[in-house]
Amino acid sequence: MPDRIYNFSPGPATLPVEVLQQAARDIVNYNDKGIGLIEMSHRSKDFMSITAEAEDLIRELLNIPQNYKVLFLQGGASTQFAMVPMNLLGPGKKGAYLNTGTWAKKAIKEAKIIASAQVAYSSEESKFDHVPSDGEYTVDADTEYLYFVSNNTIYGTQFQTMPKSEKMLVCDMSSDIMSRPFDITPFGLVFAGAQKNIGPAGATLVIVRDDLLDRVPETVPTMFRYKTHAEKGSMFNTPPCFAIYTIGLVCKWLKKIGGVSAIEKINREKAAILYEAIDNTDFYRGHAKKDSRSLMNVTFNLPTPELEAKFIKEGTKRGLDGLKGHRSIGGIRASIYNAFPKQGVIDLVAFMKEFEKSA
Numbered sequence: 485m486p487d488r489i490y491n492f493s494p495g496p497a498t499l500p501v502e503v504l505q506q507a508a509r510d511i512v513n514y515n516d517k518g519i520g521l522i523e524m525s526h527r528s529k530d531f532m533s534i535t536a537e538a539e540d541l542i543r544e545l546l547n548i549p550q551n552y553k554v555l556f557l558q559g560g561a562s563t564q565f566a567m568v569p570m571n572l573l574g575p576g577k578k579g580a581y582l583n584t585g586t587w588a589k590k591a592i593k594e595a596k597i598i599a600s601a602q603v604a605y606s607s608e609e610s611k612f613d614h615v616p617s618d619g620e621y622t623v624d625a626d627t628e629y630l631y632f633v634s635n636n637t638i639y640g641t642q643f644q645t646m647p648k649s650e651k652m653l654v655c656d657m658s659s660d661i662m663s664r665p666f667d668i669t670p671f672g673l674v675f676a677g678a679q680k681n682i683g684p685a686g687a688t689l690v691i692v693r694d695d696l697l698d699r700v701p702e703t704v705p706t707m708f709r710y711k712t713h714a715e716k717g718s719m720f721n722t723p724p725c726f727a728i729y730t731i732g733l734v735c736k737w738l739k740k741i742g743g744v745s746a747i748e749k750i751n752r753e754k755a756a757i758l759y760e761a762i763d764n765t766d767f768y769r770g771h772a773k774k775d776s777r778s779l780m781n782v783t784f785n786l787p788t789p790e791l792e793a794k795f796i797k798e799g800t801k802r803g804l805d806g807l808k809g810h811r812s813i814g815g816i817r818a819s820i821y822n823a824f825p826k827q828g829v830i831d832l833v834a835f836m837k838e839f840e841k842s843a
């Protein structure tokens with residue numbers, strides 16, 4: 485694939501080439517049936533089995549037991565900021581939140597519209613350069629859950645281990661789901677927009693414990709109830725067909741290379757190469773504190789914004805694309821999700837060394 489560049493985009497993000505090639509074929513003619521994948525009825529036998537297979541693969545890869553529902557919803561991860569409190573809280577109830585970045589903040593805002601929120605911790609004063617450890621905050625007794633964002637895509641921070649709490653955990657795993665194994669049992673609900681680590685934009689994966697489905701207040705409209713989608717196997721209305729199908733292909737790819745533990749090892753190797761390059765010089769400065777560093781989004785600064793702009797421009801010329809940091813912190817962000825090739829990280833580090841010498 486000589487015509488493909490290294491795409492460090494934070495999302496939508498790079499996908500395995502073999503997945504894209506398969507999808508390109510199936511869009512025109514699915515399984516030699518003479519009909520394209522995105523032209524088929526979502527209630528056709530073929531599409532029903534695509535969805536069932538995607539769900540089975542997710543369950544297998546993440547070790548999800550039967551008392552959790554696996555749903556494919558729409559509206560992006562952002563809709564979950566509201567659906568979570570709509571379904572699990574309702575008026576008069578409270579959720580605890582760890583404010584570790586923009587995505588957490590947006591979720592807190594929605595929780596306050598629908599119910600109430602305790603912000604148990606915030607790293608905002610230090611530009612969200614870290615996530616808390618368990619002893620650093622206290623969760624109010626009258627809260628229903630502890631909500632956190634496992635990987636802060638914009639700032640490049642990540643919970644190294646999941647928080648331990650007496651409360652049920654609720655997590656936005658949009659940018660690190662399937663990047664490392666985790667135990668679902670302390671979680672009531674996990675959600676992830678597909679477009680960072682597991683597929684294209686358009687589907688949001690929701691994994692929810694089935695006993696929580698009945699908590700939903702009567703005032704919540706049908707489409708916004710997890711229960712509606714759980715009862716209909718994500719087929720209450722037309723689901724995001726192409727996204728579900730592609731998630732299935734990504735899961736097959738992941739299974740083939742050894743599953744979530746195998747990809748974690750590769751993710752650790754890739755991130756270590758990049759962090760080592762940052763730590764070996766004062767020219768590049770990591771944004772995240774060392775004990776909060778993300779394996780998925782590596783954020784760093786150069787001595788001046790002018791040098792950063794030049795770095796991004798020259799990187800793009802060399803086929804290292806999408807390195808511009810989020811507008812809220814500037815600098816550089818290299819997003820190196822599951823499907824991002826190790827060679828791209830090696831090439832980036834070579835470029836960083838050259839750039840430093842010439843600067």
Ligand SMILES: *Cc1c(COP(=O)(O)O)cnc(C)c1O
Binds near residue numbers: 560561587633657680
């Ligand atoms: C990208 C992102 C979101 C927003 O996702 P949308 O699908 O665009 O709504 C939410 N949370 C995290 C952690 C993200 O990285």
